[in-house]
Amino acid sequence: MSDAPDQDSAPALTLYRLQACPYCERVVRVLDDLEVPYHSRFVEPMHSDRDVVKRVAGVRTVPVIVDERTGVTMAESANIVDYLERTYGDGERPASGEVSS
């Protein structure tokens, strides 16, 4: 296993995620599609253990993103996807019929 790229040089966007969480993977896919560099922080499944997420975002759900470039902290994958496409996409919003829930 080769070493991962050095993430200390901090991409501006941090993703709080949970292993195998489909909502988190959805956000990851959009970040990759838009080629937005990000920094992963993994938390544990136990909802009550997610104090860091609560502190950062006010909720204990994941995914949560913290975008230092825009000062945005956001939960809920649908909102995040929407935000990412608006902020880092080419400006074209997909027609509502094409958006999966």
Place this chain on the structure above:
Amino acid sequence: MVDFEVVALEPTDHPESGDEAPDFTRPLVTDEFWEDRSLSGLASEVDGPTILVCTPMIGSYPGTYVWEELHERGWHEEAGAVVGVSISTPYAIKQFLETTDSPFAVFSDPQNRVAEEYGIVNDLDGMAGLDEPRPAVFALDANLTVETAWVAEEWPEFPPYDDLESELGF
């Protein structure tokens, strides 16, 4: 009195004082989350030495004792950073840090490659397919130059805490 001998370990070829310690990136686990961090990035950010502590896996008594001892001695208040290396998974490490109220962070390295790079692999007799780092303590400066190195020569063996403290000026 039981008559037995402590197991002597083979000599190692690990980084010594003045050598540059190998850099690596692994998930660094705190009591709240884990994220990829490089040792060099960490060492360059802190004020004071970075202490790298290799311990047996979470769940073993030496692993527990070493971290409790370092906590009691307050190494986290003396050093720039005190970080561990363990073959334990991030889940196990996080739970351990949380339940012991530990101020430390531990790199998770289940494949034990860090120990390979540092020349301190300890094969565990009777656990096929599983090895871990030999107990070790490396004090590093901001450029990963080794200031002090201690590697266990017996099994079990605990770090010479008092000696290390006087060498480090704690």
